[in-house]
Amino acid sequence: MSLYVYALVGRPVHPPLGRGLAGEVLRLVEMPGLLVVTGRIERVPRLTPAALRRHDATVRRLATRAQSVLPVRFGTVVADTVALTRALRPRIAGLREALKLVSGHEQMTLRIYGDAAPRSDDRDEIARGSGQRYLARQLRARSVPEVDPLRRALQGLVSAERVERHERPPLLASVYHLVRRGDSERYLATVAATCSRLAGVRVSPSGPWPAYAFAPDAVA
Amino acid sequence: MKKKQSVAKARQILGEADASLLDLVDHVLNKGVFIEGEVLLGLADVDLVYLRLSALLCAADRMARA
Numbered sequence: 001m002s003l004y005v006y007a008l009v010g011r012p013v014h015p016p017l018g019r020g021l022a023g024e025v026l027r028l029v030e031m032p033g034l035l036v037v038t039g040r041i042e043r044v045p046r047l048t049p050a051a052l053r054r055h056d057a058t059v060r061r062l063a064t065r066a067q068s069v070l071p072v073r074f075g076t077v078v079a080d081t082v083a084l085t086r087a088l089r090p091r092i093a094g095l096r097e098a099l100k101l102v103s104g105h106e107q108m109t110l111r112i113y114g115d116a117a118p119r120s121d122d123r124d125e126i127a128r129g130s131g132q133r134y135l136a137r138q139l140r141a142r143s144v145p146e147v148d149p150l151r152r153a154l155q156g157l158v159s160a161e162r163v164e165r166h167e168r169p170p171l172l173a174s175v176y177h178l179v180r181r182g183d184s185e186r187y188l189a190t191v192a193a194t195c196s197r198l199a200g201v202r203v204s205p206s207g208p209w210p211a212y213a214f215a216p217d218a219v220a
Numbered sequence: 221m222k223k224k225q226s227v228a229k230a231r232q233i234l235g236e237a238d239a240s241l242l243d244l245v246d247h248v249l250n251k252g253v254f255i256e257g258e259v260l261l262g263l264a265d266v267d268l269v270y271l272r273l274s275a276l277l278c279a280a281d282r283m284a285r286a
Contacts, residue, residue, distance in 0.1 A: 005255055049241055052248045073252035087256045095253065109243065174246070206243050212251035 003029075003038040003084060004045070005076045007059050007210075010034065010068030010099045018061050021045050021054045026062075029081050031088060033096045037062055038084070044077050059210045068103040070095065071210045094216045102178065105159055106208035108187050110175040112147055114201030116167075144173045146201045151175075153194040157187050162213045172201070176213035184208040 004020060009028075013035060017026035020039035029036040045051045052074060059071045078084045088095065142163045144151070151161075160178040179187050184207055191205045 005257070008253060047249075049244075052241075052244050056244060056248050071248075071252040073250075073254050074248045076255050076257050078255065078257040083257065084255070098253075109247070206240070209247055212247040215251065215253040217254050 001040050001042060002044070002077045002079055003081065004041045005072045005078060005084065006037045006039065006055070007062050007072055008034050008036055008070040008095055008099060009062060009066040010103060011066075013066045015065070017065060018058070020058050021051060026058070029084060031085060031092065033092055034088075034099060036084060036088070041077070044075065047075065056210075063106070063210055068099040069210055070099055070102055070215055071212050072215075091216070098214060098216050101160060102211040102214050104181055105178045105211060106181050106184060107211045107213060108177045108179055108184060108205060108207035109209060109213070110147070110150075110177070110191070111171065111204040111206075112144060112173045112175065112201055113170040113204065114146065114172060116146065116169065116172055144175060146172060147175070147198060147203060149197055150191065150194045150203065153190050154187065157183050157190065160214065178211060178214055179208075181208075 004022075004024075006020060006026065013028065017028070017037060020026050020041075022039070022041050022045065024039040024041055026037055026039050029038050055074045059069065063069045078087060142165075144163055144165070151158075154177065157179050158177045159180065162176040164174045164176075166173060177187070187207075188205055191203060195203050
C-alpha cells in the first residue's frame with residue numbers, strides 16, 4: 001500500500017473528507033504547520049481522462065471542507081508518511097506561505113490567442129549586457145502587454161497573478177488569477193465586457209478552478 | 221518500455237481535442253505542488269504532454285473560429 005497525495009490544506013478542516021480516486025477513504029496527515037490529504041492505494045492510478053477528472057473532483061470537494069487548499073500534481077504517490085514528511089519538510093515555510101495566499105480564494109484562467117505585441121527595439125537588446133538581456137527576457141516571460149487593458153479592468157478582483165508565455169502562436173500566454181471565492185461570476189462578466197476592446201487577440205476564460213497554478217513551483 | 225506506454229497514454233488522452241479536457245490536463249497534470257515521489261509520468265513526459273497541450277490548445281482555438 002502507498003499514499004496518494006491530493007492536496008495540502010490549512011486549518012480548520014471540516015470532515016468528512018470523502019473518498020478519493022480509487023474509492024479509498026481520505027485521511028489527513030499532520031505535519032508542522034500544514035495538513036496533507038492522502039488516500040491509501042494499492043497501485044498508482046493510470047493516467048486517463050476519468051482519473052484526471054476524479055482527481056480534480058476530489059480537490060474541488062476538499063475546497064468545500066477547508067478555506068485553504070493547495071492541490072498536489074496528479075499521480076503523486078509516496079511510500080508512507082515518513083517519505084511524505086521527508087519530501088515536504090524542507091519546503092514547509094514556502095508551502096505555508098502559499099496556503100496563506102490561496103486561503104478563501106479560487107483560480108480563474110485566461111488563454112490568450114492572437115498576434116504578439118511588438119517587442120522593444122532589438123538594437124537596444126543587442127547593446128545590453130548579458131545580465132540585462134537575461135533580466136529583460138525574464139520580464140518579458142511574465143508580461144502580457146496584449147491584454148493590459150483587461151488586466152487593469154480586473155485589478156479590483158484579482159489578489160494574485162501568474163503569467164506563462166507560450167510563444168507558440170496563436171496561443172500567446174496563459175494567465176492565472178487568484179480571485180476571492182464567489183467573485184468568479186463578476187470576473188467572467190468583466191472579461192466578457194472588456195474583451196471586445198482588445199485588438200488582435202482573443203481571450204478564452206475558464207474557471208473557477210482550485211488554485212493549481214499557485215503552488216510555489218507551479219509556473220516556471 | 222514504461223516511458224513508451226506513458227507517452228502513448230498521453231497521446232491517447234490529448235488525441236481527444238476537447239478544450240475543457242486540455243484545460244484539465246494543464247491544471248491537474250502540469251500545475252499543483254510537485255512532491256518528489258513516484259509520479260506517474262516522468263518529468264520528460266510531462267514536458268512532452270505540455271508541448272502537445274499547447275499545440276492542441278492552438279488547434280482547438282482555430283476550430284472554434286472556423
